[in-house]
Amino acid sequence: MVHPHPRATVTAVLVLLLPVLVLLGAAPRARALDNGLARTPPMGWNDWNAFGCNVSEQLIEQTADYLVSSGLKDAGYQYVNIDDCWMASQRDSGGNLVPDPAKFPDGISGTAAYVHSKGLKLGIYESAGTATCAGYPGSLNHEQQDADSFAAWGVDYLKYDNCNNQGVPWQQRYDAMRDALHNTGRAIVFSMCEWGEDSVWTWGAATGNLWRTTGDINASFGSMLSIYHSNVQLAQYAGPGAWNDPDMLEVGNGMSFTEDRSEFSLWSEMAAPLIAGTDLRKATPATLSLYGNRAVVAVDQDSLGKQGTQVASSGGHDVLAKPLSNGDVSVVLFNENSSAATISTTAAAVGLPSAGSYKLTNLWSNLVSSSTGAISATVPGHGSVMYRVSVGSGSSTGSTHPLVGASSKRCLDANGGATTPGTKIQIWDCGGGSNQAVTITAAGELRLYGGTQCLDAYNNQTSAGTKVELWTCNGGTNQQWRLNPDGTVTGVQSGLCLDVTGGDQPAGNVNGTQLELWGCNGGANQQWSLG
Known part of the structure; x- marks a missing residue:
């Protein structure tokens, strides 16, 4: 809370002294208060x-x-x-x-x-x-x-x-x-x-x-x-x-x-x-x-109770690693700066074995990918990408999920369950129907209805405001999409973000709201996760 007396000078001195205090304070943590509480x-x-x-x-x-x-x-x-x-x-x-x-x-x-x-x-x-x-x-x-x-x-x-x-x-x-x-x-x-x-x-x-x-x-x-x-x-x-x-x-x-x-x-x-x-x-x-x-x-809340540490920091690009009780490691790539940047580390640097295959689960988008050791992402300004990294492999390619919008908690949906080319793509309450079941293909398509129809940028247009619709899959670049580490989905042809029209406003996230292409701006109406 805001206190009635200033202490800015004390706080500023404390911040300056912290690196020294940490270096000098290498002794083990003091015995915890024995009241049995706050174990997480x-x-x-x-x-x-x-x-x-x-x-x-x-x-x-x-x-x-x-x-x-x-x-x-x-x-x-x-x-x-x-x-x-x-x-x-x-x-x-x-x-x-x-x-x-x-x-x-x-x-x-x-x-x-x-x-x-x-x-x-x-x-x-x-x-x-x-x-x-x-x-x-x-x-x-x-x-x-x-x-x-x-x-x-x-x-x-x-x-x-x-x-x-x-x-x-x-x-x-x-x-x-x-x-x-x-x-x-x-x-x-x-x-x-x-x-x-x-x-x-x-x-x-x-x-x-x-x-x-x-x-x-x-x-x-x-x-x-x-x-x-x-x-x-x-x-x-x-x-x-x-x-x-x-x-x-x-x-x-x-x-x-x-x-x-x-x-x-x-x-x-x-x-x-x-x-x-x-x-x-x-x-x-x-x-x-x-x-x-x-x-x-x-x-x-992980029961191991380890606080994550900063394993790398350079020019405002930070890597944090937190060991977890099952042997996984949580990794945060954090960009302190205002411009997007690629931030990278390795499995070895965050405390995992230095050789092998690794499964990276993006904790905000739920997208799964595999790596032989590199952990890297383009991170927006002031943004972060958070992975749970484990030994093994996995991929979201070929899997089927609802695609949930952060600004609405509603699902990408083909209007009325129709399969006709040109059907409006919108948001709607998640219901588990095949018109909300998105299959991610190796070609970058987002297919509905078990893979028979594709998400399509209308008429190959690449301008902001282009409507997204359902269309017969044809391999066109206007039907190819990138699911990015920051939770955005961008059209390969346009480079624009999949956007809930007007979803940056409180009234813009109702059932039936059209999806369109728009310039990427970090808004919650451009953030998606696999359900």
Whole structure:
């Protein structure tokens, strides 16, 4: 959150010192806090980035409902976290924290009961100072009393901030709350929002389940990039029960779709907590396609608990590798720059055997390919390509799948199930019909109906706005397509992207929307995945 006192100088100095600290801090990671919690990085939602102080019982309950109805709960999101401003401005006569009765008419206990009834868990916020960052009563010198309240209310997760700390040493303040939480006898995840001060990663594992490694994030590529640079250097300190926390996800809060996807890829590769910071109730299908990608979430949640490391970085072209529990390696190719670039590595460089065949599964497009060792992709500016690499081989060529649009979560579809040449190609709710079953051929065709009809650029036209239609397969270049590592599909003849017409607008992704060729622009309406 935005704190009422500046700390930009401290953060800047910290960023400059991080490489030195990492080099000096080569000792093994400290023993993790023995509370049995957060064996994989916590997943959930927090209200602050989207709502600030405008938190309420209704918001928390509606978000809990949405986590269930959207499928995000089933994807692993379980914590519904209340941030600052939930309490009254004064403690009661007994010195207890009091939930604001206007915001939480059923109290925190009533809200927790509702969240628990949905199979979810409730998080709350406090600060290790005399006041929270927004000026409400803090927990300094009230640790046990407040921890007892949290436990009595049914709280499952505490985010503990650092404002108004009176200069009391960091570890002393955070250890005090750790011990207080332990004394309650309730299982409460302890999230230390200490802003990455006092080299918290060197002692945090014995105190909390996760610790902020930097100052606050905001919804800009520059902010995300700066935090990534700091957090990626700290892999040696993370592991089951104790995680580096580069702050909440800004996915859905205003960055481009490409940038949002990079943030989610990088956070998952770094085994970071996946705490959504947007208004999920209003999230677009494009935003949900990111939060809900279970293959990427599985990398974050892998039971081995290794944070991905930066195995190569040159000129803003980064390669990250994360070993996984089954022997696979997750690889992210990340382009920090604004122009597209080819980024390459090898199986040996990411920790796989140096000889053999490798299966590359693109975790955003679901496209499968094989390699004898090279791992390479053209990556758009500010973009990323994420592979799960395993020993073996495989290919999507010859396979049949629905082709799902990221902006709509609807399938490429031949209108009305017709097979007549000239039939409109559109998006429609995925239904499993043969008019949505796309077969990828070695010639680059996208065939429907078991391979009898092809996706075709109308009349061999190559201009933006050319309609895509169904036509008898004839081997023409206007029927040849490239399924690219960045999730786009481009026409071989035109070089243009397969585009949901007007799909960059909220109203442009309805059933029946025409597909066309358009200049590639990174929009979610030009991103596709094999279902």
